[in-house]
Amino acid sequence: MRANKTLLLVVTVVTALTVGSCAQPTxxxxxxxxxxxxxxTAEPTQVPAEPSGEPIKIGQITPLTGGAALDGQHVxxxxxxxxxxxxxxxxxxxxxxxxxxxxxxxxxTESINAAEKLLTRDEVNVLLGCWASSAxxxxxxxxxxxxxxxxxxxxxxxxxxxxxxxxxFRTSSNEALNSQFLGGTAVNKLGFSKIAYLAVxxxxxxxxxxxxxxxxxxxxxxxxxxxxxxxxxxxFYAILNRVAASGADGMVVTHSxxxxxxxxxxxxxxxxxxxxxxxxGYTLEAMGEAAGGDLSIYDGVYALGYTVPAAIGVMDNVxxxxxxxxxxxxxxxxxxxxxxxxxxIYVIAEAIRIAGNxxxxxxxxxxxxxxxxxVGGLIEFDDQNQAHPLLFLxxxxxxxxxIVEFD
Numbered sequence: 001m002r003a004n005k006t007l008l009l010v011v012t013v014v015t016a017l018t019v020g021s022c023a024q025p026t027x028x029x030x031x032x033x034x035x036x037x038x039x040x041t042a043e044p045t046q047v048p049a050e051p052s053g054e055p056i057k058i059g060q061i062t063p064l065t066g067g068a069a070l071d072g073q074h075v076x077x078x079x080x081x082x083x084x085x086x087x088x089x090x091x092x093x094x095x096x097x098x099x100x101x102x103x104x105x106x107x108x109t110e111s112i113n114a115a116e117k118l119l120t121r122d123e124v125n126v127l128l129g130c131w132a133s134s135a136x137x138x139x140x141x142x143x144x145x146x147x148x149x150x151x152x153x154x155x156x157x158x159x160x161x162x163x164x165x166x167x168x169f170r171t172s173s174n175e176a177l178n179s180q181f182l183g184g185t186a187v188n189k190l191g192f193s194k195i196a197y198l199a200v201x202x203x204x205x206x207x208x209x210x211x212x213x214x215x216x217x218x219x220x221x222x223x224x225x226x227x228x229x230x231x232x233x234x235x236f237y238a239i240l241n242r243v244a245a246s247g248a249d250g251m252v253v254t255h256s257x258x259x260x261x262x263x264x265x266x267x268x269x270x271x272x273x274x275x276x277x278x279x280x281g282y283t284l285e286a287m288g289e290a291a292g293g294d295l296s297i298y299d300g301v302y303a304l305g306y307t308v309p310a311a312i313g314v315m316d317n318v319x320x321x322x323x324x325x326x327x328x329x330x331x332x333x334x335x336x337x338x339x340x341x342x343x344x345i346y347v348i349a350e351a352i353r354i355a356g357n358x359x360x361x362x363x364x365x366x367x368x369x370x371x372x373x374x375v376g377g378l379i380e381f382d383d384q385n386q387a388h389p390l391l392f393l394x395x396x397x398x399x400x401x402x403i404v405e406f407d
Contacts, residue, residue: 051091055098056358058083058348059118060341061111061129061139064103067231068256070290071337072131075154076101077329078341079128082349084328092349093356099345104130106231108138115142125358126151126348131337133157133204143167149351149363153344154337157207161386167360169367169385171344171376173306175204175211178279181391182304183215186277189406190302192216192250194224196243196274198236198263199254201228208254208279224248231256236266244272254279261291268297278303284401285309285333298396302404305394307376308339310403321375336376343374 060079063072083099091097100122104111111130118124119142127143127150130136136155143150144165152160152170156178161170186192195216199205205228213223225246227239240263243251251274253263260278267276281304288295311318321342322334332338348363350372355362372379377390393404 048090051096053095055096057124059124060101061104061114063106066105068106074335074337075341078338082342082345106132111135115139134202153340157203161384175208179211179215184219187219187221196225196248196251251276257290264297281336283309286335289333305392306336310392339375
């Protein structure tokens with residue numbers, strides 16, 4: 001059923017975890033169980049029928065090269081894990097799913113070219129992508145032209161789903177929701193009153209800075225400095241010195257994994273000692289990989305958290321996902337991007353099951369009906385085709401990332 005109300009996100013972490021851990025999946029299984037014999041002598045082992053026939057093609061656009069390659073690979077791995085699980089369980093409509101991945105390089109032009117290839121050469125049934133908000137926004141006109149369902153798994157610029165394009169659905173959060181959750185917390189709970197904002201100079205970073213600034217000012221805080229930099233920037237000394245001179249008592253950062261490690265390493269070098277809040281929803285494991293294993297540079301940092309890692313060991317489906325992901329990709333650190341890619345594939349599969357066919361319009365209409373208990377929480381779409389995943393505030397304490405709770 002289409003969700004027509006906005007979920008209340010600013011809740012205590014304990015309440016969010018309790019709801020998440022008790023929620024039961026509402027989607028029907030992909031494969032209907034067969035009936036057991038009337039009087040079995042032993043519990044039979046049911047083996048799903050192997051999917052057959054023409055594959056259902058999902059085209060994914062994600063950065064596999066360039067500065068965001070690490071992030072993009074996490075998303076792609078999570079999506080492939082879901083495809084493998086679904087196919088092992090009999091596929092969808094008795095057919096296998098095939099994931100076809102194109103490197104969008106987090107670049108608008110490259111992502112448009114990737115979308116054209118997937119739609120014309122591969123004739124995919126659904127598009128998934130594109131990690132970078134700028135790339136995702138650039139692909140939307142292509143989606144409108146071809147009238148193909150487009151599931152956005154991680155891009156957070158709010159306008160992606162605010163444009164009212166009926167083919168676009170987002171399973172992840174957006175910066176409007178994130179800033180509503182964290183902006184007031186930064187001012188009222190963390191004590192940030194004068195804030196410096198560092199963001200990547202693209203649609204993601206500019207959109208996040210705008211949303212957070214509005215909420216921070218509404219709550220009585222002040223953004224005293226805003227600095228944008230290219231995604232490929234590695235030298236932040238001049239920016240950080242301006243932060244030090246601004247009188248800021250807190251800093252909010254919206255940047256990619258690789259860029260972020262340089263920011264924090266250089267902060268330590270110039271001894272800039274102010275609390276920092278990260279908006280990207282990254283896991284400490286992924287941040288550590290980007291920093292070459294040096295977790296000390298993140299000690300004390302606050303970070304937006306999703307169910308991965310916040311609900312590992314609390315929500316059963318989150319714990320199972322992490323275990324399965326680590327078994328499939330033992331060298332790859334778990335990240336929220338991995339979970340986002342995973343959930344998006346299951347949402348697409350559920351929509352195809354509801355539709356009963358792979359016609360684009362039927363899948364689009366079925367996406368409106370999806371109610372799926374995913375790794376990120378219950379996924380239902382509101383009247384802007386926007387989902388509302390669970391959100392948390394976390395903090396890095398030594399070598400652990402823990403949930404922050406307030407009285």
